Amino acid sequence: MTDFNEAHLAFVSYHLDRRTGERRGRLDRGHGHAEILFAKNVWWPLKGHFDHLHPEYEVLDWRGKPYYADFVFAPHQWKIVIxxxxxxxxxxxxxxxxxxxxxxxxTFLSGMGxxxxxxxxxxxxxxPELCIYLLRMMLSQYESSESKVERxxxxxxEILRYAVFLARPLRPIDVSNHFSINHRxxxxxxxxxxxxxWVKPVPRGSGQRILYYQVTKNGLDNGLV
Known part of the structure; x- marks a missing residue:
């Protein structure tokens, strides 16, 4: 199995070989201690590869001036600046x-997608375990799956994310209305x-009917990633 040092050297060499001028110079100078530490402590344990990850990625700001992001992850149509x-x-x-x-x-980069x-x-x-958790949660929104079970x-x-967004116990009617699905x-x-x-029922009223559902700690730890 390829270890981090070998994979990281190949990763940087790959991008250096495909750049010239200031883009190459920026990668040579800018990919320093903090960036390497992120690659080693966070990205590598999470992904185990550097596919579609671009170090010192050049974009233009709202003034048309070049700006180099530490990393951009761009596997498909979406792009994440890290x-x-x-x-x-x-x-x-x-x-x-x-x-x-x-x-x-x-703000400009957000407007550019x-x-x-x-x-x-x-x-x-x-x-780094906190960074891995947050990054996995972020990427899970975009890394779609194909099988029926995974869908x-x-x-x-997505229902769990919506419950967190509401910041209150979730009702079936909330789910039905937001996702345009029937009550059943x-x-x-x-x-x-x-x-x-991932959620737990919250009885309400004298009849103890289940009208609300609350996100659990297990849901926060496992359902959002």
């Missing part, structure tokens, strides 16, 4: 102009989510 931000560089040493430019750039994820260097270095699982996860199908999904422990 940034590793150190406290000193992005907080302590950031002046007002740099702060405004960073926010404007992120990029999805932006930022990780703190301290988390990458000392809490059902995908639908369940909504109940079936909620019962399946109860069975696997």
């Amino acid at each position: 940034e590793i931000k150190g406290f000193t560089e992005h907080v302590t040493n950031m002046d007002r102009n740099k702060y405004c430019n960073e926010l404007n750039r992120e 990029f999805h932006i994820i930022s990780f703190a260097y301290d988390d990458v270095a000392h809490r 059902v699982n995908f639908a369940d996860k 199908t909504a109940i079936a999904h909620l019962k399946r989510l109860c069975h696997i422990g």
Whole structure:
């Protein structure tokens, strides 16, 4: 099995061989300690390969000026910008102009169809398992599956995401209206989510009828990824 060091060397060499000028120079200079640490602590344990991951990826900002993202993951039609931000560089040493430019750039990239994820260097270095969890949750929205069983699982996860978005106990009518499905199908999904422990029923009223469903800790830990 290929180890990280071998795979990472091949990964960087592959992109260096296909770049010239400033794009090559930026990769040579910019892919430093923080980026390598992310690749080693987060990306490699999660994916085990570097397919479709681009280091020091050049994009243009709203002024038409080049900007190099730490990584861009672009396997299909969607593109995810991944940034590793150190406290000193992005907080302590950031002046007002740099702060405004960073926010404007992120908004512009979002408008251009990029999805932006930022990780703190301290988390990458000392809490990589949290970064892996959050990144897996993000990627799971886009990495679609094909089999019938997996499509059902995908639908369940989308219901769970909607429940988290609502930030309150979920009702069958919420599921029915939001996903344009009938009441019986909504109940079936909620019962399946109860069975696997991602939500739990919340009885309401004197008759203890099950009118609401609440997301569980197990659902947060496993259902969103």
